[in-house]
Amino acid sequence: MTIRTAWICFNGLLKRELLRFVQQRSRFFSALVRPLLWLVVFASGFRAALGIAIIEPYETYITYEVYIVPGLCAMIILFNGMQSSLSMVYDREMGSMRVLLVSPLPRPFLLLAKMLASSLISLLQVYAFLMIAWVWGIEPPLWGFITALPALLLVALMLSAIGLFISARIKQLENFAGVMNFVIFPMFFLSSALYPLWKMREASEWLYWICAWNPFSHGVELIRFSLYQQGNLQALLIVSGVTLVASVLAVSGFKPQHAQR
Amino acid sequence: MSIKIDNISFSYGPRKALCNLNLELKSGQFNALLGPNGAGKSTLFALLTRLYALQSGEVFIAGHSIHSHPAQVMRQLGVVFQQSTLDLDLSVEQNLLYHAALHGISAREARPRVTRELERFELTDRLKDKVRTLNGGHRRRVEIARALLHQPSILLLDEPSVGLDPATRQQLNHHIRQLCNQQKLTVLWATHLIEEVQEDDPVIILHQGNVLASGQVSSLVNASDSDNLNDLFQQLTGAEQ
Numbered sequence: 001m002t003i004r005t006a007w008i009c010f011n012g013l014l015k016r017e018l019l020r021f022v023q024q025r026s027r028f029f030s031a032l033v034r035p036l037l038w039l040v041v042f043a044s045g046f047r048a049a050l051g052i053a054i055i056e057p058y059e060t061y062i063t064y065e066v067y068i069v070p071g072l073c074a075m076i077i078l079f080n081g082m083q084s085s086l087s088m089v090y091d092r093e094m095g096s097m098r099v100l101l102v103s104p105l106p107r108p109f110l111l112l113a114k115m116l117a118s119s120l121i122s123l124l125q126v127y128a129f130l131m132i133a134w135v136w137g138i139e140p141p142l143w144g145f146i147t148a149l150p151a152l153l154l155v156a157l158m159l160s161a162i163g164l165f166i167s168a169r170i171k172q173l174e175n176f177a178g179v180m181n182f183v184i185f186p187m188f189f190l191s192s193a194l195y196p197l198w199k200m201r202e203a204s205e206w207l208y209w210i211c212a213w214n215p216f217s218h219g220v221e222l223i224r225f226s227l228y229q230q231g232n233l234q235a236l237l238i239v240s241g242v243t244l245v246a247s248v249l250a251v252s253g254f255k256p257q258h259a260q261r
Numbered sequence: 262m263s264i265k266i267d268n269i270s271f272s273y274g275p276r277k278a279l280c281n282l283n284l285e286l287k288s289g290q291f292n293a294l295l296g297p298n299g300a301g302k303s304t305l306f307a308l309l310t311r312l313y314a315l316q317s318g319e320v321f322i323a324g325h326s327i328h329s330h331p332a333q334v335m336r337q338l339g340v341v342f343q344q345s346t347l348d349l350d351l352s353v354e355q356n357l358l359y360h361a362a363l364h365g366i367s368a369r370e371a372r373p374r375v376t377r378e379l380e381r382f383e384l385t386d387r388l389k390d391k392v393r394t395l396n397g398g399h400r401r402r403v404e405i406a407r408a409l410l411h412q413p414s415i416l417l418l419d420e421p422s423v424g425l426d427p428a429t430r431q432q433l434n435h436h437i438r439q440l441c442n443q444q445k446l447t448v449l450w451a452t453h454l455i456e457e458v459q460e461d462d463p464v465i466i467l468h469q470g471n472v473l474a475s476g477q478v479s480s481l482v483n484a485s486d487s488d489n490l491n492d493l494f495q496q497l498t499g500a501e502q
Contacts (some may be wrong), residue, residue, distance in 0.1 A: 001332070005365030012362020016351070023350045095346030102310050103363035104335035110363075255314070 001105050006113075009105055013117040021121050028125065031079065035072035035129050039136065043068050055196055057228040069138050070224035071193025073126045073148075074216065077156045078188060080122040082179050085163030088114065089254075108251045115164065115247075119156030126152055144227040151226035151236075155219035158239050161246035162215070168253050191217040215242040262323040262337055262414040262447050263288045264309070269318030271304055271470075278304040279470045282318070286463070289445040291438055293458040293478075296467035297498060302451040303343060305467070306419040309449075310340050322415065336364070339408030343419040343451075345400055347407075349393040353384065356392060357407050364411040371410065378406035382436070398429035405437070415447045416440070422457065430457070455491050464490070466497055473497040 021028065043065040054061055088097055088111070100110055130145065166183060188194075190207070191214050201208035211217050218238040225232035266284040270277065279301045286292045296302050307313040309320060311331060320327045322334040347356050354375060361371035379385045382402040392400060401421055408416060418437065422430040434450075434457050441448045450457070458464055458478060465475040474481050474497060478490050487493040 001365070008362050008365050008367050012359050015362070016348070016355070016359045019351055019355060020348070095342060095344055096348060098310075098312060098342055099346050099360060100363060101312060102335060102338065102340050104332045105363070105365065106332070 001109065005105065006109060009103070009110070010113045010117065013100075013113050014120060017117045017121045021124065028128075031076060031125050032129055032132070034079070035076055036132060038068065038072055038075070039065060039133060039138075055198075057225045057230040057232075065133075065136070066138050067196070068194060069130070069133050069140075070227055071188075071191070071220050072133075073129065073152065073223055073227075074155060074191075074193055074220045075188055076125050076129060077119075077122050077152065077219075078159050078184055078216065080118065080125065081156060081159035082163040082167075082184055083176065084118040085115075085160050085250075086167045086176060086179055088164060089167040107254070111164070111251050111254060112247065115157060115160040119153060119160055122156045123149070123152050140227045141229055144229050147229050148223060148227040151222045154236075154239055154243060155223060158215065158219060158243040158246060161243055161250045164250035165246050165253060168250065168255060187214060187216045190214050191220055193217075193220045215239065218242075263321075264415060264447065264449070265321040266305075266309075267319045267321065269308060269315060269320065271301075271308060271313065271316050277470055279308075282470075282472060284465060284472065284475060286447060286449060288447050289441070291441045291448045291450060291459075291462055293462045293464040294449055294451040294467060295453070295455065295458055295464055295494065296451070297453050299469075300453075300467040301470040302453075302467060303419055304470075306340075306342070306417060306451065309417060310338065311335065336411065337414050339411070339413035339416045341401075341404045341408050341416070341418040341421050343421075343423060345404065347392045347400060347404060350391060352389050352391055353379070353395070353403050354388045356403065357410060360407045361410050366411060374410050374412075375406075378409055381440075382406050397425055398433070401425065401429075401433060402436075405433075409440075413446075415449070417449045419451045420453070421450070422452065422454065430454075455494055458490060460490075466494060468498045 047064045058066070100114065101107065103110055127145070130140075163179075163183075167179070190211050192200075192211060193216070197208060197211050197217065200211050215238060218235040221232055222235040222239050225235065264284075264286040266282050269279060269282045271279040282305070294302055294305070304313070308315060309322075309327070311327060311334075315328060323337050325333045327334045348359070351359070357375045357378075358368050358371055361368070361374070366374075375388070376385065379388060382405065384399060384402055384406070387395060387399065387403075392403065395403065405416075405418075405421070416437070421437075422433055425433065437448055437450065440446055452458070460479045462478050463476065464478050464481065466473045474493070482488070482490060482493055485493050485496065487496055
């Protein structure tokens, strides 16, 4: 494999994901409805009940809506990542994985390129959500949209890799409902997406520790800090490490056997 | 290009799907793989295309082991799966260019090839149409055109005529035979329909994961006490049941 063939292949994968994304507009809108409901309905209701003290990276008191926006960005990525990884293992997209796997390019490259391509498409949805949130009055610094980009991409890769690893290993998770109940919801609720971890600690020490160990929490914090143009070395190291380990495990454990049954 | 299957077996858990298969396909010819449903044809295809990992034995394609030289092998293979693998929401051209990209062929290089293959299958005017608007026969032809884009020397077709009406089926079979003659392609055509196999074809009869007979149809029929391939097939597969 040369760099040129790798680039042509990745380009082809990305273009296909983009074409599917454009053609499946209804899927795009429904993916936006979920975080918007959280922002507009849930957060508005909770605003009165939950006051957020000054915490990093925010420089002042913030409303609850401002707090949950990075978590909701991560939620969009989480749903998309799990969905696309599940379809890679169970070939939900009309046999497209079979077409991918008979390519002469090395299989680990193909899987990683596919994960990267679908992660980039996820980011389009995140930015669409951030635009709407902006209109709703959540206005992070403009440069934050740029500085958040690598963080969002890294988190998307991490979640795709975790998704691929889990769906390849755990046969019981062959439908999306299973993944929602046993992966997406626990990951999302046991994280810093909806409430700062110190609040969680006040409620329960062991819940706090679960949240603190959840890589999704670190993904959310990485997005939160980068959206406000700040670095978070701990989150960056953890997310990078988990991405690396999960990618290696996912690619080495990938068995296309499921795709044919 | 040759395909040599060397003592492969495959099981789904306790169920054996293929038992010690040894085969050699005739290079540059239309090889028929005949077997009833559940004979193991699709499992064999999945092994030849690396969708399944070999459990035992080895496959050599054009002299390369698919285990140790997958890239060289996959470059030689054009594959048409039993179930359609086209993206229905994309156009014919988009589907073909996607496949080309997966083989490291840029859109600029691929476009003349797409035109050439579609001309061969009389589908040039459908280039920009969504696959969803094509009928079953046309979809199959697009899949074959796609399998030929990277100019493979071997074409594997897993029951390509399933779901097509008899006239379209015959046409498709005829097309592939023409291709085989013109380009000296080695073709492996899996089917459960005896009428798709001709007298001078090399045929492999597969049943319950075992090769019951292999050789040229006419010599197999002559060597047995049956009148034609249909009789021979019934005799062999019936005897096993």
